[in-house]
Amino acid sequence: xxxxxxxxxxxxxxxxxxxxxxxxxxxxxxxxxxxxxxxxxxxxxxxxxxxxxxxxxxxxxxxxxxxxxxxxxxxxxxxxxxxxxxxxxxxxxxxxxxxxxxxxxxxxxxxxxxxxxxxxxxxxxxxxxxxxxxxxxxxxxxxxxxxxxxxxxxxxxxxxxxxxxxxxxxxxxxxxxxxxxxxxxxxxxxxxxxxxxxxxxxxxxxxxxxxxxxxxxxxxxxxxxxxxxxxxxxxxxxxxxxxxxxxxxxxxx
Numbered sequence: 503x504x505x506x507x508x509x510x511x512x513x514x515x516x517x518x519x520x521x522x523x524x525x526x527x528x529x530x531x532x533x534x535x536x537x538x539x540x541x542x543x544x545x546x547x548x549x550x551x552x553x554x555x556x557x558x559x560x561x562x563x564x565x566x567x568x569x570x571x572x573x574x575x576x577x578x579x580x581x582x583x584x585x586x587x588x589x590x591x592x593x594x595x596x597x598x599x600x601x602x603x604x605x606x607x608x609x610x611x612x613x614x615x616x617x618x619x620x621x622x623x624x625x626x627x628x629x630x631x632x633x634x635x636x637x638x639x640x641x642x643x644x645x646x647x648x649x650x651x652x653x654x655x656x657x658x659x660x661x662x663x664x665x666x667x668x669x670x671x672x673x674x675x676x677x678x679x680x681x682x683x684x685x686x687x688x689x690x691x692x693x694x695x696x697x698x699x700x701x702x703x704x705x706x707x708x709x710x711x712x713x714x715x716x717x718x719x720x721x722x723x724x725x726x727x728x729x730x731x732x733x734x735x736x737x738x739x740x741x742x743x744x745x746x747x748x749x750x751x752x753x754x755x
Contacts, residue, residue: 541747621654630724632734633658634742634755640667642741646721653678661718664738668706668714676713 535554536546546554576591627633631647633656643665645658651671655678660667671681683704706714725734744750 542749616653619654621650621652623650627656632738635667638670640670642743643667644738644740644742645670646738648717651678659714659717659721660738661721662714663718663722664735669710669717 536544536551538544552558574594576593579590579592581588581590627647627650629648633645633647635641635643635645635658643660645660645665645667648657648659650656655671657669657671657676658667659669662668669676671678725731725738728734
């Protein structure tokens, strides 16, 4: 008797509770079951949510495919008369009577040459801005932006004495041709073993070394004049990388 009374009172309490408290207020935001606790950690794991949502019921559940009947393309007609075959197969949709003798000419828009492309430079990039290289042999290094070249590429330097990053692409002689590699033309017919000839390794010439020293001298002098010179030297010499609890989409520069 006592058990039945307790059950009856519980049912009555559930019935008497207002609908707002059970379903949530109208227009109010309902909190999802699985929410972010911080730093990308969720309250329930994927395995727990797999059982909560009962996804196992829908795995390998095959739905019957409804096969649509194909529409007939031809129809059979009876033909009267002797020695006419008594029937003919006729197309329901008649073919075109005329076909063009030449293909239609498609009009293509004229393509701009690379030299005619519009060069865009981000407004925040000004001479002296510190950039982070994300590709190439020096990726991860922090470099100083010097200027934009005619081709649209950016000229940067380490400086070389701080992080061993040389001039990458302002005096007048430093342009896009300055960074071109010289390639020797191979003869069509070579005598002897073709694999015995070794490739020449790239080595910077004396002019490049002299230019690097001049540019580094002025950049380092400018850094020394700054109030935060110690921080700038350590910042430029340190490699860029994501630390713990750092996410690339949250970084702001």
